[in-house]
Amino acid sequence: MSDLKRRNLGIVSGVPAAIGGAGQIGESTSVKDITIERHTMSVLVDNESGVLARVIGLFSGRGYNIESLTVAEVDAAQHLSRITVVTTGTPMIIEQIKNQLQRLVPVHSVTDLTVEGPSLEREMALVKVASTGDKRVEALRIADIFRARVVDATIESFVFEMTGSTEKLNAFIGLMQPLGLSDVSRTGIVAMKRGSGTE
Amino acid sequence: MATEPITGAEIIVKALIDQGVEVIFGYPGGAVLPLYDALFKQNKVRHILVRHEQAAVHAAEGYARSTGKVGVVLVTSGPGATNAVTGLTDALMDSIPIVCLTGQVPTHLIGNDAFQEADTTGITRPCTKHNYLVKSVEDLSRKVHEAFYVARSGRPGPVLLDLPKDVQQAKYEYVNHAGQRHRTYNPVQKPDRAQVEKVVELMAGAKRPIFYVGGGAVNSGPLACKMLTDFIRLTGFPCTQTLMGLGAFPASDPLSLGMVGMHGMYEANHAMHDCDVMINIGARFDDRVTGRLNAFSPGSKKIHVDIDPSSINKSVRVDLPVVGDVGHVVEEMMRIWKARQVKTDQKALAAWWDQINKWRARDCLKYKASDTIIKPQFALERLYAAVKDKDFYITTEVGQHQMWAAQFLKFDKPNRWMTSGGLGTMGYGLPAAYGVQVAHPESLVIDVAGEASIMMNIQEMATLVQYRLPVKIFIMNNKWMGMVRQWQELLHGGRYSESYSDALPDFVKLAEAFGANGLRASKVSELDDVIKEMIAIKGPVMVDVAVDEKENCFPMIPSGAPHNEMLLGPEDQAAKPVSEEGMVLV
Numbered sequence A: 001m002s003d004l005k006r007r008n009l010g011i012v013s014g015v016p017a018a019i020g021g022a023g024q025i026g027e028s029t030s031v032k033d034i035t036i037e038r039h040t041m042s043v044l045v046d047n048e049s050g051v052l053a054r055v056i057g058l059f060s061g062r063g064y065n066i067e068s069l070t071v072a073e074v075d076a077a078q079h080l081s082r083i084t085v086v087t088t089g090t091p092m093i094i095e096q097i098k099n100q101l102q103r104l105v106p107v108h109s110v111t112d113l114t115v116e117g118p119s120l121e122r123e124m125a126l127v128k129v130a131s132t133g134d135k136r137v138e139a140l141r142i143a144d145i146f147r148a149r150v151v152d153a154t155i156e157s158f159v160f161e162m163t164g165s166t167e168k169l170n171a172f173i174g175l176m177q178p179l180g181l182s183d184v185s186r187t188g189i190v191a192m193k194r195g196s197g198t199e
Numbered sequence B: 001m002a003t004e005p006i007t008g009a010e011i012i013v014k015a016l017i018d019q020g021v022e023v024i025f026g027y028p029g030g031a032v033l034p035l036y037d038a039l040f041k042q043n044k045v046r047h048i049l050v051r052h053e054q055a056a057v058h059a060a061e062g063y064a065r066s067t068g069k070v071g072v073v074l075v076t077s078g079p080g081a082t083n084a085v086t087g088l089t090d091a092l093m094d095s096i097p098i099v100c101l102t103g104q105v106p107t108h109l110i111g112n113d114a115f116q117e118a119d120t121t122g123i124t125r126p127c128t129k130h131n132y133l134v135k136s137v138e139d140l141s142r143k144v145h146e147a148f149y150v151a152r153s154g155r156p157g158p159v160l161l162d163l164p165k166d167v168q169q170a171k172y173e174y175v176n177h178a179g180q181r182h183r184t185y186n187p188v189q190k191p192d193r194a195q196v197e198k199v200v201e202l203m204a205g206a207k208r209p210i211f212y213v214g215g216g217a218v219n220s221g222p223l224a225c226k227m228l229t230d231f232i233r234l235t236g237f238p239c240t241q242t243l244m245g246l247g248a249f250p251a252s253d254p255l256s257l258g259m260v261g262m263h264g265m266y267e268a269n270h271a272m273h274d275c276d277v278m279i280n281i282g283a284r285f286d287d288r289v290t291g292r293l294n295a296f297s298p299g300s301k302k303i304h305v306d307i308d309p310s311s312i313n314k315s316v317r318v319d320l321p322v323v324g325d326v327g328h329v330v331e332e333m334m335r336i337w338k339a340r341q342v343k344t345d346q347k348a349l350a351a352w353w354d355q356i357n358k359w360r361a362r363d364c365l366k367y368k369a370s371d372t373i374i375k376p377q378f379a380l381e382r383l384y385a386a387v388k389d390k391d392f393y394i395t396t397e398v399g400q401h402q403m404w405a406a407q408f409l410k411f412d413k414p415n416r417w418m419t420s421g422g423l424g425t426m427g428y429g430l431p432a433a434y435g436v437q438v439a440h441p442e443s444l445v446i447d448v449a450g451e452a453s454i455m456m457n458i459q460e461m462a463t464l465v466q467y468r469l470p471v472k473i474f475i476m477n478n479k480w481m482g483m484v485r486q487w488q489e490l491l492h493g494g495r496y497s498e499s500y501s502d503a504l505p506d507f508v509k510l511a512e513a514f515g516a517n518g519l520r521a522s523k524v525s526e527l528d529d530v531i532k533e534m535i536a537i538k539g540p541v542m543v544d545v546a547v548d549e550k551e552n553c554f555p556m557i558p559s560g561a562p563h564n565e566m567l568l569g570p571e572d573q574a575a576k577p578v579s580e581e582g583m584v585l586v
C-alpha cells in the first residue's frame, strides 16, 4: 500500500523502477520480459463485503504493484462495483494479474484498458494552497490556466478542485509546490473504453 | 421447493446431505453447538471426532484425494478456526476440494473482541479458494451449496463458510440450490478446438517429446487418467510425473520415466532438459520441478494443458497453452490424433528412446546395500514387495522418507498416493491416512512417516483407536530431521543446527499407551516379519523402523542447478559444490 500513499501525496508519477516481487528473472529472459509496463484495469465485481480486501490482498500477497486504485458501486440494482486499478509489471506479470483477478469468485470481468483499444483516464484532486501576497495571486492565475475551480477560500488559503489526466494533475501540483502547496487529496484513476462499446 | 422454516443448523445439515456428504471431520466448541445438535438428531452424515483441528482438514484432504469427492470439516470459532489454517493452506496449494465450516460469534458481537472471536474470513482469505461470512439465514442454503460448487469446480480448493451462532439458530426455509449456474464463477472445461489441433500438429512432428503429467490429471478423475494413459500409449512418447501426479500414468508402464524434479529420476530430468516438445498435462511448473528457471528445458516447445489460466505463463513461458479440464482436452487430442492418422517420426523416436535408455542405465536409485543396518530405501523396497499385490493406499509425512516413498513405491492407479506437495506439511500423513481409511474401510492404508513428522499430529492416534481405523504407520526412524540435516550438509558445512530428533518417545510403548499396536524393526533380519505382522494385525499399528541415520536422498538437483547436473550420490555431492545463487533458494 505504500504505493498508494505516495500516490496520494502526488509525488510519484510515471513508472517505478522496481520489478514486482513475483517471477524470477533469469539471464536468458528476453528483453520483453523485463520491460516494465503500466496497465489500467477495470474490474467489475459483486459489491459484497470483503471483495476489496480480496483484490488488495491478491496484489500485496503476490508482490504486485498498485499505482492507483479506486472503487465505487456502479449499479445499485445489481450490486455491482467497479474497481479501477493501475498497476505495473513485466508482460508476464501483467498477464498473471489479469488471470489472478479473473479467478476470484466475485469478479465478473477484468478488462485491460491499456491493451483493449483507446480509453479515457481521469482523476480528480483537491489541492490546498496556503499563501499570501504574490504567491497567492500566482496560484490563482495558474489555477485559471489549468481550469481548476476554487471550492474553498480563506484569506490565506485556497482549495482547488481539478479533474484531468494524471499528468495534468501532477503538473498542476508541481507548480503549486513553491506557491504554498499544503495538502493534496486525489481520487486515483477512473477509466473507461472510448466509443459505444461496453466492457 | 421451499419447505417449513427450520434452523440454520438444520439447513446446513440438509444441504450437506443433498451434496452427498457422508462424513465430516470435526471438533466441537461453543460457536458450533447448534450444528453439533443438528448432527446429533440425524443419522445420514457421520462425524469423525479428531484431536486437533489441523488434523480435521488433513483427514478431509485424504478423504477427498482418495475419492474425488469434496472433504468436509467442522470446527468452532477462534482457536478452532485458527488451528485449521495450516490444513486449509495445504489444501489450497495442492488443489484439494474442501468445505470447512467454522463457527463464529453471534453477528451482533462481531468486531467486539468477543470470547473466541477471530476474524476468520480475514485470516483465511489468502489460504482459501473462497470464503463466506454468512450474516443472514436467508443466504444460508444458497451459500452452502455454492461453497461445494466452488470447492470442486475449475481448479479445486478449500472453501470456508463462517457461521455466526445466531445464524445457526435463526429459522428459514431450506432450498436445494445444488446444480444452479453460478453468477460469476464458471471455469472453462472444454478446450478451444483450434488450439488442440495445433497441439496435435506440434506433437506429430516431435523428435524428442515428453509428457509431463501432474496433479491436475488426478484432479480430473480416474476416467481422465485412463484416457490419458491410452493416449500416451498411442503416441509411444515417454512420460514423467510430478510428485502430485504419481499414479496418473501407471508407474509400471515401460513408457513411464518415473518422477521428475529435485528428487526425481535421472532419466526423467535429462529427458525434460533435452526434449524438443514438452506436453504438460495438469502440472504447474513448480520450482521443485523446474530447478533454475533460465536453464529449464531450454530447447523445447512447451504445451501446457491446465484448467486455471493463472497457472499458465506464471513462471515458465509456454508456446501452446490450452485452457481446459484434462479429461476433456485429452479426449479432443485423441480424437484429432486418430482423425489425422498421425504418423510420428519413428526414426527420431527410436533414437530418443535409445538416449533415454542410456540415462536409465545409470540406475539412479541404486544405493549401498547393507546387512547390518536397515537402509531406508531397502525398507521401502520390502514394504512395496509386501503390499504391491494388495489394494493399498499410501500417505506420507514430509522429509526424506517422503521422497524415498515417491521413488520406491510404485503407483499404477491415481488417487492411491496422498502427500503434502506444495506446502510440505509435516504432520499431514497420519490424519490424511485415516481420512483415506474412512473412505476405504477394507483397504490397506499406510502412512510412511519420519520420526520427527509423526510427532506433529501424534495425538491423532486416539482418533484411530476410537474409530478402530486400521491405519499402519510405518516410521522410518533415522533420529534426524533427515531432510534438514541433508541440506545442512550440502549448504552449511555440516553444522547440524537443531536437526537432531532428541528425546524421542519409545514409539512402541507410545502406540500401546494409545491402545494401538506397536512393533519395532531394528535389524535387517527383522524387517520382513515386522512388515508382515503389521499388515496382518486388524487394528491400527505403529511400526518403528530403525533406519540408517546417515543416509541422504539421491538423486538430487541441488538448488540453483539445471536438470542435467543432478547429484547421483555422496561422491557426486563432494565434487559439485552449490553455487552462491543456489544458497538463497529453498
Ligand SMILES: Cc1cc2nc3c(=O)[nH]c(=O)nc-3n(C[C@H](O)[C@H](O)[C@H](O)COP(=O)(O)OP(=O)(O)OC[C@H]3O[C@@H](n4cnc5c(N)ncnc54)[C@H](O)[C@@H]3O)c2cc1C
Pocket (backbone or CB within 6 Å): B093, B094, B095, B154, B155, B156, B213, B214, B215, B216, B217, B219, B220, B241, B242, B243, B244, B245, B259, B260, B261, B262, B263, B264, B281, B282, B283, B284, B285, B286, B288, B289, B305, B306, B307, B308, B311, B324, B325, B326, B327, B398, B399, B402, B403, B420, B421, B422, B423, B424, B425, B483
Ligand atoms: C520435500 C519435498 C520435495 C519435493 N520434491 C519434488 C520433486 O522432486 N518433484 C516433484 O515433482 N515435486 C516435488 N515436490 C512437490 C512440489 O513442491 C509440488 O507440490 C509439485 O511438484 C506440484 O505438482 P504439480 O505440478 O503436478 O501441480 P499440482 O500442485 O498438483 O497442481 C495441479 C495443476 O493442475 C491444474 N489442474 C487442476 N485440476 C485440473 C483439471 N481438472 N484439468 C486440468 N488442470 C487441472 C491446476 O490448476 C494446477 O496448475 C516436493 C515437495 C516436498 C515437500
Ligand SMILES: Cc1ncc(C[n+]2csc(CCOP(=O)(O)OP(=O)(O)O)c2C)c(N)n1
Pocket (backbone or CB within 6 Å): B397, B398, B399, B400, B401, B402, B424, B425, B426, B427, B449, B450, B451, B452, B453, B454, B456, B476, B478, B480, B481, B482, B483, B484
Ligand atoms: C510443519 C513443518 N515444519 C517444518 C518443516 C521443515 N522440514 C522439512 S523436512 C523436515 C524434517 C522431517 O524429519 P522427519 O519427519 O524425521 O523425516 P526425515 O527427513 O528424517 O525422513 C523439516 C523440519 C516442514 N516441512 N513442516
Ligand SMILES: [Mg+2]
Pocket (backbone or CB within 6 Å): B399, B450, B451, B452, B476, B477, B478, B479, B480, B481, B482
Ligand atoms: Mg527423521
